[in-house]
Amino acid sequence: MNQRKECEEAAKSLRAEHEHLASVVKGVHKRLRREYRASSQQHEAVWQQHSQDQASLKLYAEAMFRLATEHWTVYPETRIDWCRKVAREYFLQDGLRIALEKDLKRAKHKKQAEMLSSSKVSDLSKSTQKFVQTSPTDVDVCDEEFDTERSKSRSDACPVVTVPFTCKIRLLDVGSCYNPFLGSEDFDAVGLDLSPAVPTVIQCDFLQLVSSSLPPPSDPLTFDLNTLSSPLQRLPACSFHVVVFSLLLEYLPSPLQRWRCCVTAHGLLAINGLLLVITPDSHSQHRNAPMMKSWKMALESLGFMRWKYEKKDHIHCMAFRKVISKPSLMTRSLDPGTDGTNIQPAEMLYIPQDFNDACYDDVLDKTQKNNEDEDEDDSSNFLSAACELPMYNDDDNY
Structure with a gap:
C-alpha cells in the first residue's frame, strides 16, 4: 500500500x-x-x-x-528517433533510389506528352516502346537526358546526391538545444541553437545565418564540419544532406521568419537532400489538415517535394526533398486567394496561434482558460512524441 x-x-x-x-x-x-x-x-x-x-x-x-x-524519452519513438529512421531509410536504404526512379518516370511521361502535342507520333512510339520495356529495377537514375538538375547544379556549384550513397549523412540540427544526433551511427551531426544548453551545440541565430558558395573546385559536401565554432554566422551552401527543424518553426512569431528559415535550409542542402520538419499538434490527423497542405504548397514553391508524412499523437512529422537548385526555377503558381489575389508563400507557413486572440491575453477567467486548453494547439503540444498513426509517402494530396 x-x-x-x-x-x-x-x-x-x-x-x-x-x-x-x-x-x-x-x-x-x-x-x-x-x-x-x-x-x-x-x-x-x-x-x-x-x-x-x-x-x-x-x-x-x-x-x-x-x-x-x-x-x-519514455515513449517508444521520439521525434529524434523518427528523424534518424527517416534519414537512414532515405539515404542508406531504398528511399532515394525509389524517389529518383519516380522522377525519371515523371520526366519521361512529360516528354512523351510534349512529343504528342507536337505531333511527333513516330518519335513518341519509339520512346514509349523503350519506356515500357524498362523495368523499375533497370531504370538509370543518372540518365543524362532526364537529369537536367544535375547539369544546372554544376554551374551553381551545388552537388547532387545520388545512389549508391556511400558516405556518412551530414546533418544540421537547427534549434538543437543539446545536439541529440551527436554520436549517432551513420551521421556527422552539427547542432545549432540561439542559446545552447550544452557546449557541443554551436551558438547561432539561424535567421541571421548566411550561406555562401565555396570557390570552385571545392566540394561543399567535403567541408570540414569540425572547423565550425560559436558564434556561427556563415555556412557553405549545399553542404548538408539533412536539415532538421524539430519544434523550431512554431517558436518563431512571424510566418515570414519561418519562411526565411526554410529558404536558408534550402540553400544549405545539396540537391536531393532532406528537410525534416517536426511541428506540434495534439489534435486528430485531420483537424489541421488545411495547415499541413498549406505548408506543403509553400515548401514546394521553394523547390522542395514532400517525400514522407506521418502524424503521431502530438506532432506532425514531414520530410521534404530538395529537387530544384534555385527557387526561381519553380514555375508552379500558388492557388489564388478568395479575393483573386495571389497568396504569398510566406503567408502559407501559418500556425493556429497566429489567429488566436485568446493566446495573447494575460488574464483569463476559468471558463476562458478551459476553452483555450481545448482549442489552442500550443496547450498540450509539448507532452510527447509518441505513438504511430498512418504514414503517407511521396506525392500524397494532403
Whole structure:
C-alpha cells in the first residue's frame, strides 16, 4: 500500500514538473507572439530584443533540455528517433533510389506528352516502346537526358546526391538545444541553437545565418564540419544532406521568419537532400489538415517535394526533398486567394496561434482558460512524441 502511494506521489511530482517546464516553453512562445502583435508585426525588432534577453533564453534552453532528456524519452519513438529512421531509410536504404526512379518516370511521361502535342507520333512510339520495356529495377537514375538538375547544379556549384550513397549523412540540427544526433551511427551531426544548453551545440541565430558558395573546385559536401565554432554566422551552401527543424518553426512569431528559415535550409542542402520538419499538434490527423497542405504548397514553391508524412499523437512529422537548385526555377503558381489575389508563400507557413486572440491575453477567467486548453494547439503540444498513426509517402494530396 505504501509502495503504491509512493508511486502515485512520484508520478504526481513528475507530472507537475513536466507541466512547469512546458509552461516555461509555451510562455516564451506566447510572449513572442504577443510582442510581435503589439509591435504591428515588426518581427525583426521583436526578435532582436528576444535574442538579447539572455535570462529568458537560458530558462528556455534549460526547460527544453529537461523536457527532452527527462520526460519525452519514455515513449517508444521520439521525434529524434523518427528523424534518424527517416534519414537512414532515405539515404542508406531504398528511399532515394525509389524517389529518383519516380522522377525519371515523371520526366519521361512529360516528354512523351510534349512529343504528342507536337505531333511527333513516330518519335513518341519509339520512346514509349523503350519506356515500357524498362523495368523499375533497370531504370538509370543518372540518365543524362532526364537529369537536367544535375547539369544546372554544376554551374551553381551545388552537388547532387545520388545512389549508391556511400558516405556518412551530414546533418544540421537547427534549434538543437543539446545536439541529440551527436554520436549517432551513420551521421556527422552539427547542432545549432540561439542559446545552447550544452557546449557541443554551436551558438547561432539561424535567421541571421548566411550561406555562401565555396570557390570552385571545392566540394561543399567535403567541408570540414569540425572547423565550425560559436558564434556561427556563415555556412557553405549545399553542404548538408539533412536539415532538421524539430519544434523550431512554431517558436518563431512571424510566418515570414519561418519562411526565411526554410529558404536558408534550402540553400544549405545539396540537391536531393532532406528537410525534416517536426511541428506540434495534439489534435486528430485531420483537424489541421488545411495547415499541413498549406505548408506543403509553400515548401514546394521553394523547390522542395514532400517525400514522407506521418502524424503521431502530438506532432506532425514531414520530410521534404530538395529537387530544384534555385527557387526561381519553380514555375508552379500558388492557388489564388478568395479575393483573386495571389497568396504569398510566406503567408502559407501559418500556425493556429497566429489567429488566436485568446493566446495573447494575460488574464483569463476559468471558463476562458478551459476553452483555450481545448482549442489552442500550443496547450498540450509539448507532452510527447509518441505513438504511430498512418504514414503517407511521396506525392500524397494532403
